Amino acid sequence: MSKFGSPVAAATDGAAEASGPAPRMFIKSFGCQMNVYDSQRMADVAIGEGYRETERIEDADLVILNTCHIRERASEKVFSELGKIRELKEARATAGLSTTLVVAGCVAQAEGAEIRRRQPAVDIVVGPQSYHRLPSLLRAERGVETEFPPESKFDHLPPSTPAAVRARGVSAFVTVQEGCDKFCSFCVVPYTRGAEASRPAADILAEIGALARAGAREFTLIGQNVNAYHGRSESGGVARLADLLAAAARVPGVLRLRYSTSHPLDMSEDLIRAHAENEKLAPHLHLPVQSGSDRILAVMNRRHGVRGYLEIVARVREARPDIAFSSDFIVGFPGETDADFEATLALAREVEFASAYAFKYSPRPGTPAADAAAQVDIATKERRLATLQQLLEAQRQAFNSATVGRRFAVIFDKPGRRPGQLIGRTPYMQSVHADVDASRMGELTEIEITGVKPNSLAGRVVTQPARRSREVA
Ligand code: SAM
Ligand code: SF4
Numbered sequence: 116m117s118k119f120g121s122p123v124a125a126a127t128d129g130a131a132e133a134s135g136p137a138p139r140m141f142i143k144s145f146g147c148q149m150n151v152y153d154s155q156r157m158a159d160v161a162i163g164e165g166y167r168e169t170e171r172i173e174d175a176d177l178v179i180l181n182t183c184h185i186r187e188r189a190s191e192k193v194f195s196e197l198g199k200i201r202e203l204k205e206a207r208a209t210a211g212l213s214t215t216l217v218v219a220g221c222v223a224q225a226e227g228a229e230i231r232r233r234q235p236a237v238d239i240v241v242g243p244q245s246y247h248r249l250p251s252l253l254r255a256e257r258g259v260e261t262e263f264p265p266e267s268k269f270d271h272l273p274p275s276t277p278a279a280v281r282a283r284g285v286s287a288f289v290t291v292q293e294g295c296d297k298f299c300s301f302c303v304v305p306y307t308r309g310a311e312a313s314r315p316a317a318d319i320l321a322e323i324g325a326l327a328r329a330g331a332r333e334f335t336l337i338g339q340n341v342n343a344y345h346g347r348s349e350s351g352g353v354a355r356l357a358d359l360l361a362a363a364a365r366v367p368g369v370l371r372l373r374y375s376t377s378h379p380l381d382m383s384e385d386l387i388r389a390h391a392e393n394e395k396l397a398p399h400l401h402l403p404v405q406s407g408s409d410r411i412l413a414v415m416n417r418r419h420g421v422r423g424y425l426e427i428v429a430r431v432r433e434a435r436p437d438i439a440f441s442s443d444f445i446v447g448f449p450g451e452t453d454a455d456f457e458a459t460l461a462l463a464r465e466v467e468f469a470s471a472y473a474f475k476y477s478p479r480p481g482t483p484a485a486d487a488a489a490q491v492d493i494a495t496k497e498r499r500l501a502t503l504q505q506l507l508e509a510q511r512q513a514f515n516s517a518t519v520g521r522r523f524a525v526i527f528d529k530p531g532r533r534p535g536q537l538i539g540r541t542p543y544m545q546s547v548h549a550d551v552d553a554s555r556m557g558e559l560t561e562i563e564i565t566g567v568k569p570n571s572l573a574g575r576v577v578t579q580p581a582r583r584s585r586e587v588a
């Protein structure tokens with residue numbers, strides 16, 4: 116038993132602070148933005164149980180690893196991390212301190228009780244749709260909870276404390292949709308996150324309002340397939356993503372909106388129009404394409420071809436001429452030939468992405484593509500990855516260089532390395548640092564880009580008053 120008392124004692128005592136320090140928790144998040152959001156909400160649950168956060172894992176009575184299963188490397192990282200935490204747990208036990216070790220997220224969902232067999236130091240395994248049940252698991256100090264529960268976790272999570280809301284910062288993520296019904300043949304998400312489900316618009320807008328009152332200004336609405344969003348509208352009908360973005364734009368304090376990640380098939384007419392009409396929507400769209408070969412797109416079960424993708428890009432560009440695109444690519448998908456890969460390079464050249472991620476295909480157990488006979492050898496995957504990354508990096512640098520001399524409304528959200536410096540983001544998601552008064556944190560500040568560094572831009576404040584992002588040349 117920890118000298119800080121068990122979670123049960125902290126939760127039921129009600130006088131944990133008076134009788135001794137509260138137990139401490141440490142949460143480490145792997146993978147996507149949705150996991151970052153889930154980690155924040157798991158922290159809310161643990162705070163409700165009497166914990167407070169620590170930045171030092173050595174001091175933690177409760178350690179939660181929020182895991183990612185999207186590629187093999189991401190899952191394996193979790194097990195090497197668990198090995199290190201086991202040693203820590205043993206060292207703490209020698210000092211008379213107990214540690215509850217929780218594995219949450221998509222590896223938890225996919226592997227379930229198997230995780231405890233591979234690493235017996237793990238006490239609790241909880242999937243991404245069931246972490247609202249953490250309190251009973253923490254009280255029992257053991258358990259595996261990976262069923263998809265009938266109730267929505269969002270209806271059972273405790274409200275965030277004012278401090279936790281403030282800690283989500285100037286740029287906040289808000290989950291609006293979860294799960295996926297698309298079943299791309301390479302992807303584990305439909306199995307680990309479950310069927311597509313959208314939160315009611317009123318709940319999302321209330322969360323955005325609370326975050327905005329606490330100082331958040333830039334909001335990214337997130338979901339595995341966010342543009343399939345179709346939640347209950349405030350009037351009882353169906354709200355689509357464009358409706359939700361329009362309502363979010365009206366929330367006092369909201370300065371900029373983004374959404375991620377989108378499937379090309381769900382780029383509906385109203386959403387494309389939102390890029391022309393919603394002044395708070397940033398001119399930047401992450402639209403994964405995965406491959407530039409129609410044949411590979413078909414076996415990936417993406418349900419669109421190259422021409423369909425390019426048409427969407429053209430329509431969004433027509434609606435919002437200054438839009439920039441980013442994307443995801445997979446190389447070495449089973450059966451991918453040199454000609455298929457050349458087609459991917461051709462598509463990337465045609466679109467000219469502002470930035471993009473490229474991944475080697477990783478067979479995921481239980482997905483159809485993992486059983487395909489024509490797996491591509493690792494050397495070919497690596498060669499194609501290097502070639503594609505080189506092209507995408509050149510495009511990123513060209514895009515960044517072209518911003519020198521341009522002016523953007525930047526939202527600064529953190530202090531820079533030097534005193535007097537702040538770091539923020541342009542509407543295009545580029546990190547920019549400039550000498551700016553700290554009072555400008557969370558404001559739209561007009562910045563002229565003066566230089567390009569490998570991973571960021573340098574800028575200077577323009578003296579005239581800030582204009583809205585879309586009016587900035
Ligand atoms: N919903 C998004 C879409 O439709 O494209 C993608 C979400 S997925 C969590 C993020 C990215 O991981 C994908 O776009 C894909 O490029 C990559 N990915 C997913 N499964 C993969 C696998 N088995 N191997 C390599 N990369 C993969
Ligand atoms: Fe995975 Fe995205 Fe395909 Fe859904 S649409 S299965 S999340 S890649």
